Structure formats: C-alpha cells, structure tokens
Amino acid sequence: MTAESSKSARPERYNPREAEPRWQQAWDARGIFATQNDDPRPKYYVLEMFPYPSGRIHMGHVRNYTMGDVVARYKRAAGHAVLHPMGWDAFGMPAENAAMAQKVHPKEWTYSNIAAMKKQLQSMGLSLDWAREVATCDPAYYRHQQKMFLDFLGAGLVAREYRKVNWDPVDQTVLANEQVIDGRGWRSGALVEQRDLHQWVFKISDYAEELLEALDTLDRWPEKVRLMQKNWIGRSEGLLIRFALDPKTTPGSENELEIFTTRPDTLFGAKFMALSPDHPLATAAAKKNPELAAFIERCHHMGTSQEAIDTAEKMGFDTGIKAVHPFDSSWTLPVHVANFILMDYGTGAIFGCPAHDQRDLDFVNKYGLGNTPVVLPPGQDPASFVITDTAYDGEGTMINSRFLDGMKIEGAKEDVARRLEKESRGNRPVAQRQVNYRLRDWGISRQRYWGCPIPVIHCEKCGVVPVPAAELPVTLPDDINFDKPGNPLDRHPTWKHVKCPKCGGEARRETDTMDTFVDSSWYFIRFTDPWNAEAPTTPKIANAWMPVDQYIGGIEHAILHLLYSRFFTRAMKKTGHIDLDEPFAGLFTQGMVVHETYRKKNGEWAMPAEVTIVSEGDNRKATLTATGEPVEIGPIEKMSKSRRNTVDPDDIMDSYGADVARWFMLSDSPPDRDVIWSEEGVQGASRFVQRLWRLLGEIADVQAPVARPAQFFDQATAVRKAAHRALANVTDDINKLRFNRCVAHIYGCANTLSDVIGAAETSPSPDFAWALREAGDILVRLFNPMMPHLAEECWAALGHKTLVAGEAWPQLESDLLVETTITLPVQINGRKRAEVTVARDAGKDAVEAAVLTLDEVKKALDGKSPKKVIVVPQRIVNVVA
RNA sequence: GCGGACGUGGCGGAAUGGUAGACGCAAGGGACUUAAAAUCCCUUGGAGGAAACUCCGUCCGGGUUCGAGUCCCGGCGUCCGCACCA
Numbered sequence: 032m033t034a035e036s037s038k039s040a041r042p043e044r045y046n047p048r049e050a051e052p053r054w055q056q057a058w059d060a061r062g063i064f065a066t067q068n069d070d071p072r073p074k075y076y077v078l079e080m081f082p083y084p085s086g087r088i089h090m091g092h093v094r095n096y097t098m099g100d101v102v103a104r105y106k107r108a109a110g111h112a113v114l115h116p117m118g119w120d121a122f123g124m125p126a127e128n129a130a131m132a133q134k135v136h137p138k139e140w141t142y143s144n145i146a147a148m149k150k151q152l153q154s155m156g157l158s159l160d161w162a163r164e165v166a167t168c169d170p171a172y173y174r175h176q177q178k179m180f181l182d183f184l185g186a187g188l189v190a191r192e193y194r195k196v197n198w199d200p201v202d203q204t205v206l207a208n209e210q211v212i213d214g215r216g217w218r219s220g221a222l223v224e225q226r227d228l229h230q231w232v233f234k235i236s237d238y239a240e241e242l243l244e245a246l247d248t249l250d251r252w253p254e255k256v257r258l259m260q261k262n263w264i265g266r267s268e269g270l271l272i273r274f275a276l277d278p279k280t281t282p283g284s285e286n287e288l289e290i291f292t293t294r295p296d297t298l299f300g301a302k303f304m305a306l307s308p309d310h311p312l313a314t315a316a317a318k319k320n321p322e323l324a325a326f327i328e329r330c331h332h333m334g335t336s337q338e339a340i341d342t343a344e345k346m347g348f349d350t351g352i353k354a355v356h357p358f359d360s361s362w363t364l365p366v367h368v369a370n371f372i373l374m375d376y377g378t379g380a381i382f383g384c385p386a387h388d389q390r391d392l393d394f395v396n397k398y399g400l401g402n403t404p405v406v407l408p409p410g411q412d413p414a415s416f417v418i419t420d421t422a423y424d425g426e427g428t429m430i431n432s433r434f435l436d437g438m439k440i441e442g443a444k445e446d447v448a449r450r451l452e453k454e455s456r457g458n459r460p461v462a463q464r465q466v467n468y469r470l471r472d473w474g475i476s477r478q479r480y481w482g483c484p485i486p487v488i489h490c491e492k493c494g495v496v497p498v499p500a501a502e503l504p505v506t507l508p509d510d511i512n513f514d515k516p517g518n519p520l521d522r523h524p525t526w527k528h529v530k531c532p533k534c535g536g537e538a539r540r541e542t543d544t545m546d547t548f549v550d551s552s553w554y555f556i557r558f559t560d561p562w563n564a565e566a567p568t569t570p571k572i573a574n575a576w577m578p579v580d581q582y583i584g585g586i587e588h589a590i591l592h593l594l595y596s597r598f599f600t601r602a603m604k605k606t607g608h609i610d611l612d613e614p615f616a617g618l619f620t621q622g623m624v625v626h627e628t629y630r631k632k633n634g635e636w637a638m639p640a641e642v643t644i645v646s647e648g649d650n651r652k653a654t655l656t657a658t659g660e661p662v663e664i665g666p667i668e669k670m671s672k673s674r675r676n677t678v679d680p681d682d683i684m685d686s687y688g689a690d691v692a693r694w695f696m697l698s699d700s701p702p703d704r705d706v707i708w709s710e711e712g713v714q715g716a717s718r719f720v721q722r723l724w725r726l727l728g729e730i731a732d733v734q735a736p737v738a739r740p741a742q743f744f745d746q747a748t749a750v751r752k753a754a755h756r757a758l759a760n761v762t763d764d765i766n767k768l769r770f771n772r773c774v775a776h777i778y779g780c781a782n783t784l785s786d787v788i789g790a791a792e793t794s795p796s797p798d799f800a801w802a803l804r805e806a807g808d809i810l811v812r813l814f815n816p817m818m819p820h821l822a823e824e825c826w827a828a829l830g831h832k833t834l835v836a837g838e839a840w841p842q843l844e845s846d847l848l849v850e851t852t853i854t855l856p857v858q859i860n861g862r863k864r865a866e867v868t869v870a871r872d873a874g875k876d877a878v879e880a881a882v883l884t885l886d887e888v889k890k891a892l893d894g895k896s897p898k899k900v901i902v903v904p905q906r907i908v909n910v911v912a
Numbered sequence: 913g914c915g916g917a918c919g920u921g922g923c924g925g926a927a928u929g930g931u932a933g934a935c936g937c938a939a940g941g942g943a944c945u946u947a948a949a950a951u952c953c954c955u956u957g958g959a960g961g962a963a964a965c966u967c968c969g970u971c972c973g974g975g976u977u978c979g980a981g982u983c984c985c986g987g988c989g990u991c992c993g994c995a996c997c998a
Contacts, residue, residue, distance in 0.1 A: 044950090255993080258916065262994060269998080292998060305998090345996080371996045381998045389913075390996060469997050589993080646938070698936065699924050707924065711937055719936090721950090775926075775935035782935090789952090856931040861979045863931050901978050907930040911978050 041828070045724035047688025047820060054823040055156055063837050064158045068560065068572050070112035076576050077103045078555055080584030080592070081118045084144040084166075085125060088151045090624040090670055090708060091585070093680050097693045097817075098621060098702055098770065099583050100157045104816035105765050107158065108840040114576055116558040117152065117159045119145050121168035123547045124202055124218055126481045131513040137481040138509070141168055151680065155689045156819050158836065163561050167550035168481070172557065174504030175567035176549060177486040181497050182606035184487075188234050191495060195309075195375070196474055198226040203517050204478045205230065207546065208471050210591065217591075231485055231543065232472040235598045239264050239468040241612075242597055251617035253703070256589045263590050265469025269293035270448050271378065272462045274304065277353040277363055282316045287456070288354055288366065291377030291467060295451075296443035297384035299432040300405035302395055304354045304366040305347065305381050309374035312366075316350045323348055323368065330370045345394045346370045354382075357451055357461055358433070369394065377467055389422040396420070405432045406440060473595065475546040478518040480511055482544030490531035490538040499532050505540070518542055551592055552599035555579055556609060566608070573609045578616040581768075586620040593618070619768055622705040624696075626676040628665035629653055636675035637662050640682060644710060667707055678708055690818035691716045697770040697817055719778070720821055723814070726781060727825040729788055730807035735800035746787065747802035748847075753783040754806035755847040761813045762843070770817070777814050784810070804829070809841045857882055858909040859891045867908065875902040882908050 058064060079099035082092055103115040119141075126137035133140075145166060152159070165172050183189045197206040201221035205228060210217045235242075243264045246257045272295065274288045288304060306313045308330040317324040326348040347367040356362035364382065371390055372381060383391035385402035395402055404418050406427040413430050429435040435443040451462030476485065484505040486498040498505055508526040511519040520526060520542040531538035553567070559576040560569040584592075593615070600614040629637040643656045653662045670677045683692045695716035700706040743751060757780035764772040784806055791799065807829055815822035815835050826835035850871055855878070857865040865887040869878050879900045882888055891912050899911040 255916065259993060262915065265994095265997065267997075290998080294998080369996095371998095373997065376997045383998085388998070390998080467997080586992085651938085701925080704925095709924090709937080712924080715937060718950095725951090771925075772935085778935050858930080858979070861930095861977095866931085899978060901930095903930060907979085909930080909978050 041728055045721055045821065045824065047690060047720070048685070050824050051154070051156060051689055051820040054820045055153065057823070057834060058156075058158070058836055061834065061837075063834065064115070064160050065162055066112060066114050066160045068575075072110060072112040074114065074576055075106040075111035075581075076114040076579045077106065077581045078114075078116070078558075078579045078583070080582070080588065081120050081551070081554060082148065083120045083123060083125070084141055084148055086144045086147060088148055088680050090678055090680060092152075093155065093692055094624055094696045094706065095583060095585070095621055096152065096155060096157055097696045098619070098768070099581075100155075100159075100693075100819075101697065101765065101770060101816040102581055102583075102768070103158050104819060104836070105840070107836075108812065108815070108838060110839065113158075114558065115157075115159055116163040117157070117161065118163075118165040118554055118558065119148075119167065120547065120551050120554075121145065121166040122173075122482045122544075122550055124204075124479065124481070127479065127513065130481075136509070138168070141166075141481075154684055155680075155693070158819070163558050165554060165557055165561050167483075167547070167554065170504045170506050171564070172554075173483040173550070175557070176483050176545070176553070177498070177503050177505060178500060179553070179567055179603065179606065179608065180486060180545070181500060181503075182608075183233065183602055184497060186602075186606050188237070188602050188605065190232050190234060190472070192230050192232055192472075193227060194230055194232075194474075195225050196228050196230055197223045198228075199223055202479075205474060205476055207474050207548075210548075229476070230474045231476045231541075231545075232474050233549075233598065233602070235473045235595070236468060236470050238598055238601055239266070239470045240466070241601065242470075242594065245597070245613060249613065249615075249618070252615075253618065253620055256586070256593065256618060256620060259589045260594055263470065263594065267293050267467050267469075269377075269465060269467060270295045270444075270451070270462050271465045272357060272382075272451060273456065273459070274354040274357060274364075274382070275360075275456065276366075277355060280351055280353045282312075282319045282352070285312055285315060288312060288380055289378045290380045290382050291465065292382060294384065294387065294444070295447040295462075296429065296432075296435065296438075296440050297387050297405050298356075298358065298382070298447055299435065300384040300386050300403050301356065301364055301382045302385050302391070302400045302402060303383045304364050305369040305372050305383055305394070306350075306366060307372040307374040307379040308368055308370060310368070310372075310379045312352070312380070313350070313368045316352060316368075320350070323350060327368060330368075345390065345397060347394060347398060349398075357454070365400075367394075367398075375471065376469070385422065386418045387422050387424055389424075392418065392420070392422040403431050405429060405435075473546075473598070475549055476543040477546050478521070478542075479544050480507065480513075480519045482547060483550060484520075485541045485543055485545055487541045488529055488531060488538045489541065490534060490536060492536055493531055493533040493538075496531055496533050496538070502532075520544070548591060548595050549599075552595045553603065555582075555596070555614060556600070556603065568603070568608045570607070570609055574611065577609060577611050578614050581617040581619065582615040583619045583621060585623075589620065619703070621702055622700065623669050624708050625667050625705045626670050626678065626708045627667050628674050628676045629662045630665050631655070631660065631662050636673075638675045639678050639710070669705075670708070683713065687713060687717050688720070688820070690821045691720055694720065694774070694818055698774040699771065701771050702768055719781075720818065722785075723781060723810075723818075723821060724825065726785055726788070727807055727811060728828055730784070730803050731828045731830065733795060733800045733803050735804040736797045740798040740801050743798045743802060744796070746791070747796070747798040750784065750787055750799070750802040750806050751844075752847050753780055753787075754802075754809045755844055756780075757813060758809055758841050758843050759845070759848060762840070765816065773813075773817070777810070777817075780806075780810055780813070811835060812838060812841050853905060855905075856907050857885065857888065858907065859888065860912055861909060864888075864891065871905065875904065878902045878904075878908060882910060 077099055079095045103113050107113045121141050126141050129135055129140045130137045197211050199206050199216035199219055199221055201219040202216060206216055211223050214223055216223055243266055246261055249257060269292050271289055271291055276286055276288055308327045317327050347369040350366050350368060352366040353363040354366050385392040385395040386404040387406055402418050404416055407413050407416055407430045408423060408425055408427045429438045429443045448464060452460050454461045486505045488496045490496050508523055513519060527540040527542050529538055529540050556568055556573050560572045563569050596614050601612055603609045604611060626639060629642050631637055641655055642653045642662060645652050653664050655662055668674055695713050699712055757776045760776040761773045811822050811825045822835045852868055853871050854866050854868045856863050857867050865885050867881050869881055879902055888910055897910050897912055901909040
C-alpha cells in the first residue's frame, strides 16, 4: 500500500534532537513520574544503584539506568504504583583529591558534578521521581545517619576497638576487609599496610549466622552473589580445645593453651602447636627469650603489606613450651610461634596435623617434625600409605588413632568432641563446640574530611560521650584546607574543640568520619519518605514500600554494599526504624560495557571517537580519522580511561539520541553478560528507530474504522496474531528481564507489519485497516519502555491525544495465539524427515494415523510396521523404524 | 589451592529434553539514482549437486533417551570470585 497522499505532512526523518527534549518537558509538565505515598495501587519499587557524582555519566550508567527504566515504565503501565527514585552517593575521596589538585572545595566540586550528571540523566529520558532526590553529603541526609549511629550505639551494635587495621598509605585512611582487593586499596590501588588503631566498628559479625541463613530466602538473587556472600561469611564448625601446658616449660603462670580446630578427628596425627606472633602466650614467652622477641619483630616487619603476607614463606620459632596431648598425658607437643597463624581467627592458636593439612605439612617438612597419617584414603594399604609433599584432606578411614581406628571422619569428629566435652579441668570442660566465621566486624572509621562525622565526643574525664540527639547534625566545617595530607578535621583550629556534654569540661570531637559505605547502606529506605525532617524513616511508609522489588547494579557490589545493606536493615529493625530484614527482594547484576581497543604505531591508545573503521570483505581496518594513520585493532576490553576505549554518552545522545543508546544497550547481549559497544551496532539501532517511525507513519495514514469490525478475514487476522504474539512474548521476557529477547520480538513484529503493508492492496478493507491500527497501537506501547521518546512521537502520529507514558499495557487476546491447525515436524529415527499438518487438538492416534500415510514415512518403513511411534502433542512426532 | 560460571555460524546471540542457528551486526549480489547517501529486494553454518535433495555440524571422549546444544560421567579451554580462615 502506498500512502503518498499524506506523506508530505511528515518530515523525511525522525529527529530525536528536536523530539526528545520536547517529550521530556511534556512528562515533566504533567509530573507523571512523581509517585505519591498514598497511591492505592499495588506497589513496585525498582531501583538502580545510585551513582557517585564523579562529574560525568559513563556507558555503564547508561546500561544500568536503561534497564531500570524499562522495568519502571513497564510496571507503571501494568498498573503498579511505581517508586523509581534517584540520588547521589556523594561523600568520598575523589572530592578531596579534587580539592587538593584544583583548589576547589569538596562541597562545590560535588554539587557542580551532581548538577552536570543530573542534566545528563534527564537527557536519557528516565522515568524518575526527582522530587525524592537525596545526596548523602547533605546534612538533611546525614543527620539521620548520625542519629542511627547513636541508636546503634545504644543497642550495642557499635563498638570502639583498638585493632589491627588495613591502612591505605595513599589515601591515608583505614579500609575494611571488604575494601582490600588483592592486597590493595579498592580505590587507590596502593599496597595496604597493617596498623594498630582505635576504630569504630559495626557489629556485623553478631548477624553472621542470620545473614548466612537468610541467603536461602533470597530466591530472586543471582546464585553467584549468594555464593560469594556465603563464602565471605565463611562459617565453619569446629571444636575449641584447651591443651594443658607443661608447667616446667611455661614462661609464667600460663597453664593452658586454647585452640580452634575443624578437624578434631586428626588429633592423633598432631605434631606441634602453633601460635600467632600476636598471641599473648607468644608475647609472654618473648619477654624471657630475646631470640623469640626478635623473631616476632621480624614477623611484624615482613608482614606490613597484605601482599607480603600472601607470598611469605612458612616460618616458625620453637618457644620451648610443651603442650600435653588431651588424650595422653605422657605425649607432649612443641609449641611454636608461626607467621601464618592469624590472631583474629579462632583463638590465634592451632594444633598442627601435617598429614592432612598442607600448611602444616609445609611447616614440618621445613623444621623436620615428621608426620603420621591418621586418615586412610579408600583403597589404600595402611602398611604402605605415606604422606610426603602433599597432605591428604579427603574422605577415608581413621588409622593410627587408637580408639578412633576404623571410624569415618565424621564419626571420629563426633567421638572426640563427646569425650573432651565430658572431661573437665578446673571446673570447665576441656573442649566445647564452636562455630567460627570469617566475617569480621565492619570498621567504619575513616581519617577523612568528606564523610559523615561520627557524632561522639572524647572527654578526659567521662570517656566517650555521644553527642546529644538535640545537637544533631554534627555538620562539617566549611573552612578547611588541604595543604597537607591526612585528615583536615584533625588539624582544624576550632571545630574539634568542644565542651563535654556530660561534665562541661574541655573535650575533643571525634575527627574520624564514617566509611561512605554507611551512606549507601540505607539510602533506598530514605527514598520512601525523604521529606521526614524528624527521623530517618517514617516506619509506616518505609514498611509499605520496602523491600526493593528489583534492584539493579554491578556485580562489583556483590559483597561490599549488598552485605552491608543487609546488615544495616537489620540494625534499623532492631532500633525501630523499619520492620524488615531483607532490603532487596530481587537483585539483578548487569554485565559491563566493553569496547574494542585501538593502538597507534607509537604504542599510544586511540579513542573510538578518533578512529574510522573500514570493512574490506571480512577484514576490518582502523585508521585515525584526522591523519589517516593506520591503528591496530586490539582486544575487546572493559571501557577504561587507561585503555582510552571509552565512549562518551553525551556524544552518542547528540548524534543518535537517547532512544538509540537505550535500544542498543538492550539489544545485543543478555543483560547479565558484557555488551560490546560498537559503532555498527549503534547505527543498526538508529536505522531501526527510523524504520519504526516510517512504519508507524504508514499505519497512521491508513483510514481505519473507529468501531471494531464484527469479523476479521485472513490478512487482518495474520496482523492481529503477529501483534498479540509479540505482546505475549515481550510481556513474558520483560518480566524475566530478558531485554535482548524483547528486542528480537519487537523486530519480528515490525518485520511482519512491514511485509504485510508492502504486499497489501492500495485501499485496505475495513477489517484489515482496523487490525493495522490495533497492531500499531500495540507495537508502540511495547517499545515504549525501551524507547519512550520515539514511542510518544509515534503515539501522537497515530492520532492519540494522551501521553503513551501514562497508557496502560495492551490487553492480550490470548485466543489469537491458539492455532486451529498446527504443523508438526515428523522425525524418522530421530531425524527430521517430513511435516504433518493436523488439528491442534488432534489425539495421539489421529496424529499417528496421519503420519503413517506420509510418503517419507512409508518409504522408510518399507512395508513393515514401525517399532514405535512417539507423539508429543503439539510438539513433534518420532517414528522409530 | 578452594569455589563458581561458561564453551553454538565471520561476530553478538536464539533454542520448557522435541524442526539448531530466532533477532541483530558484518559480508556478497541486485533495484532505485547522473552519482552518492538513504531506502527496498535476494543470498549467507560446512561439503556435495544443475536441481530436487543428501550428508556432516553446538569444545573433545563416553553414557542415558524414541530423541541431547540442553541431562549424567571423564577430559580440554576461557572467564570470575576467594585465598595462610586452622
């Protein structure tokens, strides 16, 4: 069908640069993305991880926020009250680095970045409720965080400890264990050192068991993330055993040594005891033994960096102390100090069973202490089984273990535990069962300026005194300077000097600020009622909106942010701010945006924007656009400044528009995998935008009856089937976050409609015209979540006076998806050889009868009857000849 | 070392145990045009054949099944997380 008559009314091409801001203003003017807390419809809370205001958004943001926006717009159309807010993770080091490098105040730097990035996000056409915007560096936000810190303190969830911490020498601050990656600071990349410091800690380890167990309830989380958290929490069951010490050999009054083991079954394979260099017994022994003191000193020095610890050789020092075997008072074991024993796991002491633990084996092989195997692997001869270089940690049968001989490992563990629990020394059992966790308490003190002040005061007389709630917030002083490294709050002339709230005497403010991960541990709850000036939450409202139904972000937060938030929500529950354990019901971790790399002859990297790609047959060649110099096309890698393979979202939106960027982000790869950003792909997306626009223009030109025709004939029915099948498929896949498949279905529907229109008569019959208009209406609403500006433009072209952003999701007529006849593939011996068309509800016998009349089947059977005929209704037939 | 994921055309990827390669990109051919762009049409896993069609094909080797990309066992490879945690 040609529609030349009215074609002239439209420009040749859709112009996103003109249309996109126009529709953004239209949405804004009607406030259709503002969410009311008293909305009676069923709630749906969709959230993307909020950004750090670094200054500009990157392609990862574009991908993240596009996915969230698709879900938000779809759920809104599907009849939900959708909460879809945005904010800023605004405290942190880069602001201070900028202050040092550019002499700009961190606050100014941060807020101007926020303004710039907000503009960028708005140009993406995201359906966000900006009225709920929060920035964590705003006293209106962090005052509530300070209040909760005090509440946590009162509830015993906060402690102050002098402990060994990870010190980042570049950022000059402490890092939590979770923030040390490969022995380096997660932000600075500097080798981390160990230091002893006073630290405020959140007692996350009190929740270790709960955080572990509840992982099983998070059935809409990726298995991978749950597993990572499980491993991080690191639960292990074992036995605490008190070994008596030979008094003649001990340095002072110490008469026993408590160790933790998960392998009490191997007790008869014990060859030595080992202490952490920081163990009190080691310290005591060192006082009388200068050589030992020197050894411990050496351990401390070589262990300054995490990397050094990881690569250090096993080293030990015999203290001369003897421990008595709990099952044989005549059996003593030498007590060593060893560099590989950690003071903060278990009791900081172990017994070593070299035959079945590789570290212990390495240790005895170095110091000639020997080994005795006590677990015999299945099928091994006890007389000849020996351990030399490789410890055996598998299943087996106990040997060389007196009363345990012949037992399996589990039985032996249980037997040892029972016996030692019954035995007592000094009114206490010799052993008790214990569960240990790898998870450490969360140290939150940071020696930084640009963070939330910890609201406590140190008084000589009264000790640590909380800032009275009425005096909150403790705000950051603006007059600071960054001339020297370290914490400017600590050298501020007046800010830190205050009166003690208790005694009124001279006192000192805490100058450490909170880890920025505290800020991000509850922002999603603050979004539910950011207007409450009195309290962090309005529990009734928070309880109604939470949990977040769909949280979307990068896998890099699998442990840090997601574990902290799970803890924080529980702590907020304990202190009465919300009634909820798990903050995120559904979690989706998106893949990265990756791109080819380009390298010049001189070894420097070239940016994608500087390069022109030419295809010569199957080969692709790249040259610098400016000079024509050839550049080498390198491997596809994560977009990064160091490889210079980044693409600026602004450039893409300027040249192609937001919809094209959004569409391509969704189209090429499954959302949890990396997506390769390519110029060709973007152009493909852009072509499709234009194609849709032309297609819907043609449909708009069709003169269709207003009333639904009573009857649809073949052509019209085919159109209706295509539209409703796409509707069913897109709905299903959007619910499963399979956006790449949604894209394929939309292409499919558009292709069908183009074909039908191209083949149709000049003046369509009323039923066909009506079906085309219906299909157009459906198609626009299907791609609206992905390309909302184009959808509005097309919706208007179709003659609608409403905004498609406010329209309901199309109603599916599922009858259309049910075919009356279907074509089944017919296999002979498992290979497809023919097809058969039968009634949809044909019985197995009828299908079999039809199949046996086929020429191909007759030929294959050669007059014989088939061995077997398998009929899978509505799927396939297999004839076994 | 421990734990996990993945392996399908030239590329990104589709495929409740049921017609492998949907959809897109790239490529080749053609139409329109003075020409280009844009657009439209056709071809595109491999081998053979004029064609109808036939054979082979989802990392490798076995197995279960009427039927395996999918499930099981054993390899190989790639990627990710954790890592002196007793």
